[in-house]
Amino acid sequence: MDGTSHASGEAPGAGSGGSGGHVVPDGAAGVMAAEVMVAGNGLAGEDFTGPGPARGFDGDRLFRGLVTASGIAVLALLGGIILVMVAGGMKAFSTFGPAFLVSSVWNPVTQHYGALAPVFGTIVTSTLGLLMAVPLAFGAAFWLTQMAPARLSAVVGMAVQLLAAVPSIIFGMWGFFVIVPLMARYVQPFARHWFGHVPGLGALVQGAPFGTGLLTGGIILTVMVTPFITAVMCDVFTSIPAVLKESAFGLGATRWEVMRNVILPWSSKAVVGSVVLGMGRAMGETMAVTFVIGNANKIGWSLFAPGNTIASLIALEFPESPAGSVKLSSLMALGTILMALSFLALAASRILLGFAERREGRQ
Amino acid sequence: MSGHQNGRQSVRQNGAVQAAPDRWKPHGALAMRRRFMDRLATGLSLTATCVALLALCSILLTLLVRGVAGLSLVTFIHSTASPGMNGGLANAIVGSLIQTAVAILIGAPLGMMCGIYLSDYGRGWMASTTRFVSDMLLSAPSILIGLFIYQLIVVPTGHFSGFAGSVALAILALPIVVRTTEDMLGLVPVALREAGIGLGASKWRVIVFICLRAARTGVMTGILLAVARVAGETAPLLFTSLGNMDWSVSLAQPMASLPVTIYQYAGSAYDDWVQLAWTGALLVTLGVLAINILVRVGFGRKGA
Numbered sequence: 001m002d003g004t005s006h007a008s009g010e011a012p013g014a015g016s017g018g019s020g021g022h023v024v025p026d027g028a029a030g031v032m033a034a035e036v037m038v039a040g041n042g043l044a045g046e047d048f049t050g051p052g053p054a055r056g057f058d059g060d061r062l063f064r065g066l067v068t069a070s071g072i073a074v075l076a077l078l079g080g081i082i083l084v085m086v087a088g089g090m091k092a093f094s095t096f097g098p099a100f101l102v103s104s105v106w107n108p109v110t111q112h113y114g115a116l117a118p119v120f121g122t123i124v125t126s127t128l129g130l131l132m133a134v135p136l137a138f139g140a141a142f143w144l145t146q147m148a149p150a151r152l153s154a155v156v157g158m159a160v161q162l163l164a165a166v167p168s169i170i171f172g173m174w175g176f177f178v179i180v181p182l183m184a185r186y187v188q189p190f191a192r193h194w195f196g197h198v199p200g201l202g203a204l205v206q207g208a209p210f211g212t213g214l215l216t217g218g219i220i221l222t223v224m225v226t227p228f229i230t231a232v233m234c235d236v237f238t239s240i241p242a243v244l245k246e247s248a249f250g251l252g253a254t255r256w257e258v259m260r261n262v263i264l265p266w267s268s269k270a271v272v273g274s275v276v277l278g279m280g281r282a283m284g285e286t287m288a289v290t291f292v293i294g295n296a297n298k299i300g301w302s303l304f305a306p307g308n309t310i311a312s313l314i315a316l317e318f319p320e321s322p323a324g325s326v327k328l329s330s331l332m333a334l335g336t337i338l339m340a341l342s343f344l345a346l347a348a349s350r351i352l353l354g355f356a357e358r359r360e361g362r363q
Numbered sequence: 364m365s366g367h368q369n370g371r372q373s374v375r376q377n378g379a380v381q382a383a384p385d386r387w388k389p390h391g392a393l394a395m396r397r398r399f400m401d402r403l404a405t406g407l408s409l410t411a412t413c414v415a416l417l418a419l420c421s422i423l424l425t426l427l428v429r430g431v432a433g434l435s436l437v438t439f440i441h442s443t444a445s446p447g448m449n450g451g452l453a454n455a456i457v458g459s460l461i462q463t464a465v466a467i468l469i470g471a472p473l474g475m476m477c478g479i480y481l482s483d484y485g486r487g488w489m490a491s492t493t494r495f496v497s498d499m500l501l502s503a504p505s506i507l508i509g510l511f512i513y514q515l516i517v518v519p520t521g522h523f524s525g526f527a528g529s530v531a532l533a534i535l536a537l538p539i540v541v542r543t544t545e546d547m548l549g550l551v552p553v554a555l556r557e558a559g560i561g562l563g564a565s566k567w568r569v570i571v572f573i574c575l576r577a578a579r580t581g582v583m584t585g586i587l588l589a590v591a592r593v594a595g596e597t598a599p600l601l602f603t604s605l606g607n608m609d610w611s612v613s614l615a616q617p618m619a620s621l622p623v624t625i626y627q628y629a630g631s632a633y634d635d636w637v638q639l640a641w642t643g644a645l646l647v648t649l650g651v652l653a654i655n656i657l658v659r660v661g662f663g664r665k666g667a
Contacts, residue, residue, distance in 0.1 A: 063567035067484055070476035071493045074541065077534065078496045081507065084514045139411025147405060148412075156412060158659055163419045165655045167595025169622050170648050173629050173640065174422045177429075223418045230415070254401035277502065284504020286598040287626065311506045315601060323518055335510045342507075346499045 082339065089333030095326055100333060106297035106313075108320070113330035115337055117297040121214065121307035122338070125289060126282035128218025128303070133226045133282075134275055140226070141233035146255055146263075157234065164227035172291035175220040180292055183219075184211030188304050203301040212294035215303040220288045225278040232274035236267045236356060273352030280345035284338060286311035310338040423648070430645030433638045442610045443624060446633035452643050454610045458619040459647075461612060462525055462604060463594050466532030471586050474537045475575075478544025478582075483570055494545075501538040508534050509599030517603060525611075525618030528604025535596060536589035543585025547578035584662050591654040595647050597622035621647050 092100060092113065103114025140160060144153050188209035195201040207213070240263055248262045264271065294306020295316055308316075314331050321328040437451050444450030481494055512531040517523055551574045559569035575582065600606070606623040607616065621643045628640035 058565050060565045060567050063570075064484060067476045067480035070473050071480040071485060071489070073473065074477050074493055074497050074500070074537070075489075077537075078500065080515070081503075081511045084511050085507065088510070088514050135407075136411045136414055139408035140415050142404070143408040143412045147408065156416065158656075159419055160412075160415050161659070162652055162655055163415060163422075165591055165651055166419075166422060167597070167622060167647055167651060169595065169597045169625055170422065170426070170644050173625070173644055174425055176629065178421065178425055223415075226415055226418075254397055256401040256404035257397065259404070280502055284502075284506065286504065286506040287622075291629070311504060311598070314506055314510070315598060318602060332510060332514075335507055338504060339507050342502075342504050343499060346502050347495075350495055350498050 085332060085336045085339055089329060089336040091326060091329035092333035095329075100330075101337075104297070104299055108327060111326055113327065115310075115330075115334055117299050118308045118310045118313045118334060119337060120299045121217075121293065122283055122309040122311070122341070124214050124307070125217040125221055125293070125309055126279055128215060129221030129225060129282045130275065130279055132218065132222040133229060133278055136222065136226045137229035137233055137274075137278070138271075140230045141237055142259055144230070145234050145237040146259065160227050160230055163223070164231065167287075168224065168285060169287040171220055171224055171288035175216065175288060176291040179216055179219060180211035182211075183213075183216050183304075184209045191304070204303050206302040207304045209304070210294060210306060212292050212306055213302075213304045214293070214307045216292045216294075217289045217307070217309065218303075220292055221282045221285060224285060224288055225282050228281055229274045229278040232277060232353070233271060236270040236274065237263055239356070240266050267356065269352050270356035273349045273356070276345050276352060277349035280342045280349060283309075283345065284311060284342045286315050290315050310334045314338075426641065426645045426648055429638075429641040431642075433642030434645070438639070438642055443608050443619065443639075446631075446636055450635070450639065452621065452624065452639060452646075454607065455619040455621045455624040455643065456646070457610075457612060458525065458604070458607070459594060459621040461614070462529045462532060462600070462618060462620055463590060465526070465529035465614065466536055466593050467586060467590055469530065470533035470536035470589065471540050473533075474540025474585075474589075475544045475582065477537070477541045478548065479570055479575075481541065481545045482548035483566075483574075497538045497541045500534070501542065504598075505535055505596055506598040509602040512599065513602040523603060523605035523617040524615050525604045526614040528600045528618060528620065529614065531599035531603045532593040532596060535599065536593050539589040539592060540582075540585050543588070544578075544582050547581030547585070548574055550581070551577045580662065584658050587654050587658050591651045591658075594654075595622055595651050597626050601626070 100115055102116055104116040105112050105114045106117060144157050191205040195205050244262055245258055248258045289309050290312035293308055293312050295308055296306035297308050314335060317331060321331055440453055441451030442454040481490055508531050512527050516527040555573055555577055556569055559573040600620050600623050604620060605617040607619040611618060625640045625643045628636040
């Protein structure tokens, strides 16, 4: 260590490198030190711009260029995605103008397309999904981090993470063959029986009991995003300094009071960040929702009515959209809207979660 | 001194008046409410955990019950065929393996280099922007990646291809590898780097042959997780490799894959196709979960 710092410190002045031997009196060690020093030129290469003495090509600069290029490639990737999507949707935007955003027509016969219905479906399903997922995820994270015995917590925590690893198409099949019949046979008739005549609520439960629809989509999304939010919340809840928790327990607070008055205020930003992350995930989810959404481009109050989301409309209509058509461009334009929505949510969640990470780093 | 003793005595008296000190349970309204809230929260959060577990169990059970029936030799050696023609999933399985492998071959080296850049070279706004973008790509909707590659590769070349599918999957694998590589390189002890530098190794040799070697378990974890993630992806493949009913291993042709086949078969009206969809779903899920369990259990033990 000492030799290294000597060598790299003296390297620029040492010229040919042989004279460095005087640092260490012993001859053999002197040769070694000289070698270290020569190599030291390579490692201090950021500052040392002259040619490395008697070493020639060392690959350091090439490597540096290579990894920097890969970093730039990632940046370019995002830029490319944005550019390509906007360019692809240009035809639709220029054909329909701003009306594309507020029109709920989707008519392949008259070649008239609008984005409102799928945007509505996307926002409704992901909001419904989050409304159910956030309490579930919070409860699971609360139990896993504060109450469960360590071993049980490890096993159950892993099981919850496995749920996050299940491919989305599997959720789709499961939803289609398990949840949809449940909704059609029990939930929908039940809801209509009890709430169908209540003013206000009645409009929410109208419609034939298909089993597919916005609420079913929301339920599938709940199951899918809960593990993501749980994972982030668990990280946040375990990162709180033990002193804070212990002092609250020492004052006689119950576990719930510690959670409510100590942990949640301490981690509020990160918790919001995890919820927004879940929102970003839910909006972009494709295959699972496609199976259960019902594929109907309309806007209505009923939670049981078939609808559509941006992603599922793209997946369903793409095979019938020839390259270069207005329809394909409309799908790309929808993709652009989805990109804007989800990237906004993801960026917001990164920023919110970044606050928490920075605070941790400082401690 | 005497005051101190008085205090202690009164405490003892209070303690005696109230109850046994180890199970001290006040019965005031406030205390009852606090205890009730705590029990309620405990119960509800336990319920929430159980709901999540129940969903996982329900999915696995459904897959097992419906999928096992189709696990026969025919499924593995026959390609997909018309309904009633005794088709299998061989081309889909092989297609999935090929596309995943090519995706990892493209995505993993690039991701590792980007991770090295972020942990050892990147400074200032460019590094933080790259990190931010990579984290965003981690959760970006996969269908957008599919549309992107469709416009970028499929439209110019004029046809769907397994290669386009692989590139789309590579983009999905990339940020996972970036993240784990950067994290794992950050965990390598400084002393190791210094030892390498002290022996006269240049910076890139230290990074590649010392740090990356030391972090290889972690980096492998990331790559395996990326495999698990992309192996089950459907949405990007719909627009890139499209799917193929026949046996084909050419990357230049449309290529079948398990998830896309599942998607096409699950909604069909033919019983044997639906059965194949369930079997395929079982295979994909078992594969993906096996990788995840392997990674988490194996790595957890080594980390501890």
